[in-house]
Amino acid sequence: MLRIKPDQKQRVTVTVNGKAVSGYAEPRMLLTDFLRHELGMYGTHVGCEHGVCGACTAIIDGAATRSCLRYAVQCDGLEIQTVEGLADADGTLNTLQKAFNENGALQCGFCTAGILMSSTKFLQENPKPNDDEIRDMLSGHICRCTGYTQIVRAIRQASGQ
Amino acid sequence: MKPVAFEYCRPDTVEEALDLLKEFGSDASIISGGLSLGAMLNMRLVRPKALIDINGLGELADIKAGDATIRTGTLIRQAGAMEMPVLMSGVPLLAKALPYVGHYQIRSRGTLGGSVAHADPSAEIPLTLVTLSGAVTLRSPGGSREVPAREFFQGLLTTDRRADELVTGLTWPIRRDLTGYAFEELAQRHGDFAITAVAAEATVAGDGSIADVSFGLGGVEDRPFVATTAGFVGKPATAATASDIANTIAETVDPMVDLQANADYRRQLVRVLGARVLTAAFNDATGQQEAA
Known part of the structure; x- marks a missing residue:
């Protein structure tokens, strides 16, 4: 013990x-x-x-x-x-990070680290999620800037949909 | 937002955990997932001398399916439970309740037993256990005892657990024939604590009348409880009866008042969600009759 x-x-x-x-x-x-x-x-x-x-x-x-x-x-x-x-050693963003960047899925960035880590694990378990499933997962995060729509869009893009 | 200083204890066996409980008594807090307790520790609402971390007790993470009941070890994670077909098909009400428990990031670590031991009045797992008339197994240096869930919860964060006891498992009655199950809740944000949660188990006889009904309410009073519905047995299992039951019970409850909702609002939720859930349980049961 x-x-x-x-x-x-x-x-x-x-x-x-x-x-x-x-x-x-x-x-x-x-x-x-x-x-x-x-x-x-x-x-x-x-x-x-x-x-x-x-x-x-x-x-x-x-x-x-x-x-x-x-x-x-x-x-x-x-x-x-x-x-x-998440990013490569030279700073190259991974697919999920790029999708957040391209979709304006972050503004102040305070909530972003947590959302990226949840999304990383979530996409491993559920590689082709629909919007409802993404929003259910995101319910465990509070973002006070973006209003979530862009975040949902970014996660969908990262999942190749 | 930092906890008080405490001694950290990580027992390797249940016996060691019980020795620690004997040593510290009510000065100890037991942590499994820590999703509820961690918040209370960080806010110093709980100030233990010792934190007993039971996550090393692998023997408490087992599941045993019998003929009439399934026994889940206290350490089974909520997300893990959702991936156990035996449990999800055997206890459909639990399968319906678990998606409401916290969030994805909470269920991944939170445990079935931890939620029961914590006894938040609006928590889904205690409500499900009470509605189904399940039981809680506790162990102390003196031995084991099983307490019916309907007697275990005694008030806000208060249970029948003695300071020297550890919740080791939960007993879930397996689904009954011609019986329907439904669960619903209202929260400010999906996954937050329910303002009111309702659960129903209903058995419908061959002639379409109610043979048995259990109507559970969470977040209404200081503990989850089953409303008295015996007077409705024999009535037709219809949406109209469901409304009757919910409206009748809404007049008898003594709702909590907090920043989220006043008593009238909670009473209205009992009416609306209650009618919905009872109707769904009746339909679930009737659908099985038609399929049979």
Whole structure:
């Protein structure tokens, strides 16, 4: 059994976008804060911190889920995909990112990282979704700029429809 | 928006988890998916001395199908449940309710047992379990006990679980013959907490009359409950009777009042959604008769 005292800093190793990285976390440190402040990966955004807005969504252990409702110490040894892993190393955007760009599916960009990660996993599970299915998936994200129509359009384009 | 400092405990066995509950009692919070508890921890509405993470207890992620019931381990994820044909065909009301549970990003991690243990009055999984007259299995150092769902939920986020007990599984009655099921809710945004959720199980006799009906309400009072509908048994299973039942029950409920809705609005939702769901359950049952 693993027990970590409240003020004890535990070494946590995770594989982020294919690369093993480590940092230290006390039990109450959120995974979002661990990614940003320990690992210096600022792509994952922190919004509401109670699971409602969707900005912090990442693919954790194969599931698109909230990184603000996970503690870093829970994630030792897990694989995490974040928005930094989508584009090529030279900055070339992937199909989904290009579709967001071409359809005006982002404005301020705050919600975008989470939506991209949800959409990535969603399209793996459902490669040819209809608009209703896309909107159902998007209901787990709040965007205050675009009004969602362009986002739906971008996801459809990325799915080759 | 950061939780209080707590000790993190990740037991490898149920026995270890129970030892921790004995040690910390009500100072411990048990986390499975953490989709509800995580929010409360971050807002410091819950301030535990210890967080007991049960995600390592693989034995609690099993499913056992019997003749009359299906037993789901507490750790089965909501999205995982939706991919289990035995569960979805065996418990059609659960299949109809699960798409309303949170969002895609919530169901991927949230668990069946966690939602029941958390006991939000508007949550879909507790309402489904209550409507079907299922049960909750709890384990403590002293042994196991099974509590009928209709007795388990005692109020807002309050259940019959003692501080030294762990919810280990749920028991779902398997669908009955000539019985229809329906579920519907209203929320501000699809996937948000329901302002009101309604569920129905109805058995229709060969002559088209109601043989049995269970009409469950969530988000109306401080816990999910089944309305008293015995007086309608024997009446025709029609849309008119469905409205009668919903209108009658709407007068008897004592709705919660919050920022989302006042009591009159919730009462109206009981009428409208209730009539719709009961009609759908009657039609579902009658359709099976015609197919048979």
